Amino acid sequence: MAGEGRRGAPAAEPRRRLKNLVPPGPVRATAAVCEAASCLSAGAGEVHAGLVDGVGVRGLTDVAVKRVGCLGLCAAGPLVAVLETDRLHRGVSGADLTAVLDDLATADAASGMAEPDPFFARQVRIVTENLGRIDPESIDDYVAAGGYTALERALTELDPAAVLAEVTASGLRGRGGAGYPTGLKWRTAVKAAGADRYVICNADEGDPGAFMDRSVLESDPHRVLEGMALAAYAVGARKGYVYCRAEYPLALSRLRTAIRQAQRAGWLGEDIAESRFSFTVEVRVGAGAFVCGEETALIASIEGGRGTPKPRPPYPGMSGLRGAPTVINNVETLAAVPAIIRNGGAWYASTGTATSKGTKVFALAGRVRNTGLIEVPMGTTLREIVYGIGGGVVDDRPLKAVQTGGPSGGCLPASHLDMPVDYESLVEAGSIMGSGGLIVLDDRACMVDVARFYMEFCREESCGKCIPCRVGTTQASTLLTAITSGSATPRHLADLERLGEMMGAMSLCGLGQTAPNPVFSTLRYFRDEYRAHIEDRTCPAGVCAMAGTSSHPAVAGP
Amino acid sequence: MSVHTFTLDGQPVAGAAGETILEVATEQGVSIPTLCHLDGLSSVGACRLCVVEVAGRPRPQPACITPVEEGMEVVTRSEELDEWRATVVEMLFVERNHICSICVANGDCELQDLAVDLGVDHFELPAMSPRLEIDSSHRLFAIDHNRCVLCTRCVRVCDEIEGAHTWDVMGRGIDARVVSDLGTPWGASPTCTSCGKCVQVCPTGALFEKGRAVGEGAKERRPFLPYLRRHGAGTR
Numbered sequence: 001m002a003g004e005g006r007r008g009a010p011a012a013e014p015r016r017r018l019k020n021l022v023p024p025g026p027v028r029a030t031a032a033v034c035e036a037a038s039c040l041s042a043g044a045g046e047v048h049a050g051l052v053d054g055v056g057v058r059g060l061t062d063v064a065v066k067r068v069g070c071l072g073l074c075a076a077g078p079l080v081a082v083l084e085t086d087r088l089h090r091g092v093s094g095a096d097l098t099a100v101l102d103d104l105a106t107a108d109a110a111s112g113m114a115e116p117d118p119f120f121a122r123q124v125r126i127v128t129e130n131l132g133r134i135d136p137e138s139i140d141d142y143v144a145a146g147g148y149t150a151l152e153r154a155l156t157e158l159d160p161a162a163v164l165a166e167v168t169a170s171g172l173r174g175r176g177g178a179g180y181p182t183g184l185k186w187r188t189a190v191k192a193a194g195a196d197r198y199v200i201c202n203a204d205e206g207d208p209g210a211f212m213d214r215s216v217l218e219s220d221p222h223r224v225l226e227g228m229a230l231a232a233y234a235v236g237a238r239k240g241y242v243y244c245r246a247e248y249p250l251a252l253s254r255l256r257t258a259i260r261q262a263q264r265a266g267w268l269g270e271d272i273a274e275s276r277f278s279f280t281v282e283v284r285v286g287a288g289a290f291v292c293g294e295e296t297a298l299i300a301s302i303e304g305g306r307g308t309p310k311p312r313p314p315y316p317g318m319s320g321l322r323g324a325p326t327v328i329n330n331v332e333t334l335a336a337v338p339a340i341i342r343n344g345g346a347w348y349a350s351t352g353t354a355t356s357k358g359t360k361v362f363a364l365a366g367r368v369r370n371t372g373l374i375e376v377p378m379g380t381t382l383r384e385i386v387y388g389i390g391g392g393v394v395d396d397r398p399l400k401a402v403q404t405g406g407p408s409g410g411c412l413p414a415s416h417l418d419m420p421v422d423y424e425s426l427v428e429a430g431s432i433m434g435s436g437g438l439i440v441l442d443d444r445a446c447m448v449d450v451a452r453f454y455m456e457f458c459r460e461e462s463c464g465k466c467i468p469c470r471v472g473t474t475q476a477s478t479l480l481t482a483i484t485s486g487s488a489t490p491r492h493l494a495d496l497e498r499l500g501e502m503m504g505a506m507s508l509c510g511l512g513q514t515a516p517n518p519v520f521s522t523l524r525y526f527r528d529e530y531r532a533h534i535e536d537r538t539c540p541a542g543v544c545a546m547a548g549t550s551s552h553p554a555v556a557g558p
Numbered sequence: 559m560s561v562h563t564f565t566l567d568g569q570p571v572a573g574a575a576g577e578t579i580l581e582v583a584t585e586q587g588v589s590i591p592t593l594c595h596l597d598g599l600s601s602v603g604a605c606r607l608c609v610v611e612v613a614g615r616p617r618p619q620p621a622c623i624t625p626v627e628e629g630m631e632v633v634t635r636s637e638e639l640d641e642w643r644a645t646v647v648e649m650l651f652v653e654r655n656h657i658c659s660i661c662v663a664n665g666d667c668e669l670q671d672l673a674v675d676l677g678v679d680h681f682e683l684p685a686m687s688p689r690l691e692i693d694s695s696h697r698l699f700a701i702d703h704n705r706c707v708l709c710t711r712c713v714r715v716c717d718e719i720e721g722a723h724t725w726d727v728m729g730r731g732i733d734a735r736v737v738s739d740l741g742t743p744w745g746a747s748p749t750c751t752s753c754g755k756c757v758q759v760c761p762t763g764a765l766f767e768k769g770r771a772v773g774e775g776a777k778e779r780r781p782f783l784p785y786l787r788r789h790g791a792g793t794r
Contacts, residue, residue, distance in 0.1 A: 289730065306727060311603040311623050464708065464727070464734030465604045471649035474732045475683055495682065502645050505617045505638075506606045513617065 018045060020135060021052045021065035028062040029107040030083040031055075031100065032132060036070035036218040037250050038211075039077035046094025047078045054101045063104050069219020071132035073119055074211075075371035081132060082107050087114035119370050122389050124351060126359050127335045128375045131219040136254050139261035142222040148267050150341035151226050154233055155275040158341075163234040164190065167337060169345030171357030176202055176293070176330030177405060177434040178510075179356070179423040182337075185327060188317030189235045192325035197237040199228050200302070200321065200328040203244035203251070204286050204293040207406025208457060209365040210437030213331035215373045216361070217244065217251035220335070221258035225268065225281060227334030230341055232279045235327050240279060243298050245286040256283060290407075290461035294509050295320075295328045297463065308463045309509035330435065332361050352378035356422035356433075366403070366439035367394045376421075383417040386440055397442040401525070405434025407454045407461075408514035410521025411447060430521040432514070446543035447526040448533055451519045452480035458515040469512025472503035476519065483530065486537045486546030493530055497523070562628040567635065573626035580608055580621040583634060590634050591643055591672055593650075594709035595622040596759055599718060605709055607643050607672065610634045618642075644676045651678070652685045653732070655704040656762070662775035663763030669707060686732075693738075695745030699757050699767055706736055706764035712756035724750045736764075 018035070033039075033048045051065045071079040076090035080100050085107045089100050125131075134141040142148070154163050168183025189197055201224060205213040217224060228240045244252055259281050262268040270278045284302050291297045292307040299321050301307035320326025336358060340348045349357045356378035362385065365371055369391030376385060382402055386392070393399050401411040404421075410431030412419070419425050423433050441450065459473035479496045482488040500516030507513045523530060532540050539546055560575045566583060573582040578601070583590050594605035601622040609618035613631035618639065621632075633639075650656075650669060658664045673679075694700035710727065713736065717723040724747050728737045739747045757765040758777050766775045 291730075311620055313624075459731060462731035464729065464731045465602070466606055467604075467646055467649050467653070467708075468606055470708075470731055470734065471653045471683075471686075474686070475649070475652075478684070498645075499683075502642050506609060506642050506646065508603060508606065508620075 018048045018067060019052070020067060020138075021055060021063075023062050023064055025062060027064045028084070028109075029060075029104050030064040030066060031104055032066060032068040032071070032081040032083050034069070034071040034077060034079040034081075034132060035067040035136075036215055037248075038074045039071070039079055040250070042077040043094050044078040047080060047092050047097065050094045050097050051080070051100065051104075054097050055104065058101060058105065060101075060105060066135050067137065068133060069131045069136045070128075070215040070373050072123075072128070072374065073117075073370055073372045075369070079132075083133065084109045085111055085114050086116065088117065088120075119372070119374075119389055119391065122384065123375050124359050124377050125375045126339050126348070126351075127216065127223075127332055127361055128219075128373065129339070130223065131215065131373070134220065136219050136221055137257050139222060139258065139265055139267075142220070143265075146342065147222050147338070148226055150338040151229050151233075151267065152273050154230055154341055155273045155277055160190075160234045160236060163230060163341060166341055166345040167234065170336075170340045170348035171345075171352070172333065172336055172340065172348065173356065173423065174330060175332035175336070175360065175435065177408065177432060179433060182329060182333055185317055185329070186231065186235050188315065189237075189325040189327045192318045194319075194324045196239070196322070196324040197232075197235050198321045198324055198326045199232045199235065199237045199240040200295075200298065200316075200326060201228055201240065201242040201331060201334055202293060202295065202298060202328055203242055203248070203331045204290075204298060205248075205331070205435060206245065206290040206293050206461075207408075207435055207437045208454075209363060209403075209439045210406060210435050211363045211365075212361045212373065212436040214248050214251050215363075216331050216335050217248065217255055221251075221255045222262060222267075223335045223338055224255075224331055225258055225262050227329075227337035228281060229268065229272065229279050230337045231327050231329065231334060233277055235325070237327065238278055238280070240281045241284050241302055241321075242281060243284045243286060243292070243302060245292075246288060252283065252285065259283065289463070290457075291463045291509070291511050294511060297509070298328065299326065306463075308465045309511075311508060332436070353420065353422045355424055360421065360433070360436060362436045362438045364390050364438055364440070367397065367442040367445075368392070368440040369394055378422050379420040381418050381420055382412065385421065385438065386417070390440065393440060393442050395442075397444070399440065400443050400445055401441045401447065401450075403431075403439040403441060403450065403518075404437070405432035405517070406437050407457050408432055408510065408517055409434045409437075410517050411441070411450060411525065412521070413525040430524050431517070444541055444543070446484070446539050446541040447522040447529050448480065448484050448539075449541075449543045451522045452477065452484050454518040455480050455515065458511060462511065462515075466506075466508035466512060468503045468506040469508065469515065472499055472507070472512065473515055475499055476503070476516070480519070483533045484539070484544040484546075486533065486539075486544070488534045490534055493534060562626050562630075564626055564628065564630040564632065566632050575625070577626050578622060579610060579612075579619070579624050579626055579632055582626055583621060583632075588634055590621050591675060592622060593668060593672065593707065593761055594711065596711050596715075599711060599714045599759070602710060602714075605646065605707070607646055609639065609642070611636060611639065640676065644678050647672050647676055647678045648681055648683055650707050652681055652683045653688075654690065654706065655687060660772055661705060661763040662766045662770050662772060663705070664773040664775075666773075666776040667763060668761035693744050694768070695743040696747075696750070696752070696768075697745065698752055699744070699754065699765060701736070701738075701744060701765050702763065703735060704764075705762045707762055708734055708736065709761055710736070711759040711761065712736060712765055715755045715759045720751060720753050720755050722749045722751050722753075725756060 603620035603623040608621040611633040690703035
């Protein structure tokens with residue numbers, strides 16, 4: 001029976017703890033099994049167990065099997081990489097591991113590197129450098145990859161001002177979407193008066209189609225902790241929080257494991273690295289509110305209150321958690337900090353454009369071939385991202401638009417493909433950088449329907465505190481639904497634009513202020529589609545079930 | 559304490575550090591519409607009616623919560639502000655069921671007054687006409703959610719002045735509601751002291767004393783709030 005279980009259906013077994021296989025002697029080849037959420041859901045657990053068993057059966061005593069974080073090419077999971085040759089096995093099935101095992105039987109460092117896939121070759125990996133290389137549940141793996149050396153160097157060689165100076169020199173800007181200079185944010189917290197200071201990691205990633213923060217936390221949680229500790233050292237904080245949404249159970253569990261390990265190893269806690277610097281991190285779990293990604297709402301939620309935003313100023317840097325100066329940074333921002341301290345701010349600033357330094361992680365999703373997690377230098381064109389790295393549109397259909405920035409962003413048409421991706425260019429084109437969700441839409445997407453989707457999202461996620469957002473998103477959803485159902489008049493469109501302007505100017509927080517952006521950007525580039533819905537009562541993409549068309553005979557008009 | 563000088567609608571004015579634009583404007587006799595704000599309670603900047611234009615800031619700022627700064631240029635009225643404030647009032651009316659002719663607060667309602675002041679005499683947005691509850695389980699008072707504008711004055715007065723924190727908000731977005739004791743019927747609330755402060759601060763007829771008919775809901779303005787000291791300048 002045991003033999004049958006091995007070959008048969010390991011997935012049917014109760015969730016057994018997947019142990020890494022470490023050979024007693026030197027390692028010739030290592031199978032790195034992607035065990036981030038998307039590959040796990042595709043059966044990476046079976047693959048891991050099957051490989052451990054298969055290696056044993058074949059008697060490969062110099063082959064290691066280990067869990068790693070996101071290998072990036074999420075569309076082709078489960079993924080297994082042979083680390084010594086960089087060969088990537090796609091769509092591996094737990095039932096048939098012959099190809100992977102054959103590769104493992106012969107691969108070694110001398111057999112040469114595999115021809116790199118353009119998906120990987122065109123990326124520049126700083127924040128994601130360890131993703132798919134190290135075991136996210138092993139602090140030893142992180143340390144072996146150079147982890148915590150930045151913190152050690154900071155604590156032994158640099159004073160807090162020097163750390164702050166490096167981060168300022170790096171030109172790093174907030175990767176949560178707004179692009180506020182990180183050095184300036186930290187400096188504000190340093191200069192603000194207060195006995196206590198806090199560092200908060202914002203891991204409340206909520207944009208539809210965005211999974212950068214999740215992937216980083218699931219794959220390299222220690223890196224985020226190290227970034228937080230460096231931030232805390234720079235601003236003089238002793239306590240940090242990671243605010244992570246409950247919908248990310250794997251990220252939360254790996255983060256908690258990492259915190260436990262870091263405490264045991266002395267990278268968190270009292271007198272870190274025999275310095276006088278002490279720093280502890282606590283995890284706070286979000287309860288499913290998108291608006292809690294807004295920093296003042298997030299702080300209210302950590303304080304135990306209702307997660308609703310407060311007017312700024314005062315900004316958290318001056319008065320944040322419990323009234324104390326608070327640095328609040330996104331996961332990706334903090335994950336960039338260890339590399340900046342290790343290599344220097346000037347090194348980081350040498351990548352990117354004049355105003356947008358470094359790299360940006362994007363979650364490539366939608367109608368693109370290579371769905372997955374990518375990291376590119378700032379200033380890379382959309383064409384390079386979608387066609388060079390993404391492999392183009394699925395089924396080679398024409399690209400219609402690229403959506404960036406989630407519900408706060410917009411849709412850029414194919415004519416903007418050669419636009420460099422940086423904070424300023426995106427804003428100028430009517431969208432925003434956002435946290436890094438990048439959704440490719442092909443010719444079968446209806447842009448009015450896309451706008452309606454995002455407006456409904458904002459309506460569902462509005463906290464209800466201020467009226468422009470509370471009623472504005474509801475009314476705008478109704479108007480958009482009228483347009484997509486073929487019952488709208490030109491008046492609906494005028495009302496929609498009037499409402500959008502009012503919400504943008506009058507709403508209390510970023511959610512309401514940016515909620516009309518998808519409408520405005522689709523109106524800017526695809527007004528014809530709105531007109532077709534209103535004047536001709538047709539949906540050019542054939543998505544919307546218009547009243548009076550054959551798709552809804554029951555409600556056909558006269 | 560330092561003093562800042564700045565301009566308010568072009569007029570040079572002075573305000574102490576920490577004072578809000580609204581406080582200085584009120585002192586100067588410049589009227590800025592307000593709804594969620596009430597002197598004596600903390601400010602939340604939620605209703606957005608008191609927003610003013612501040613030179614150099616990308617969007618209007620709520621006067622009730624924005625501190626004065628040296629050299630700032632504040633404009634309290636403009637065509638755009640008037641229109642947007644009117645839209646706020648319009649949104650409040652269409653969100654729930656505000657029918658003055660059958661309302662206990664008719665003639666003593668801040669929402670009604672705002673509509674008159676801002677010239678909101680008809681609605682362009684469609685009425686949403688939700689079906690909402692009335693909780694009349696309390697011995698003395700009742701809450702009609704059809705008339706609530708979610709200003710949260712009741713929540714704040716109960717927490718900050720009475721110290722009971724019976725009221726809070728549940729739900730989100732368009733489904734947000736003021737609730738007593740996590741959704742317990744008001745009459746069964748173990749924390750409510752029946753002090754009536756929430757009823758007195760309610761700007762509309764949402765919270766009212768039982769036994770009062772249409773137009774009889776005038777607030778008694780019992781002197782429990784510091785706001786009575788200065789009341790009358792900025793608000794009605």
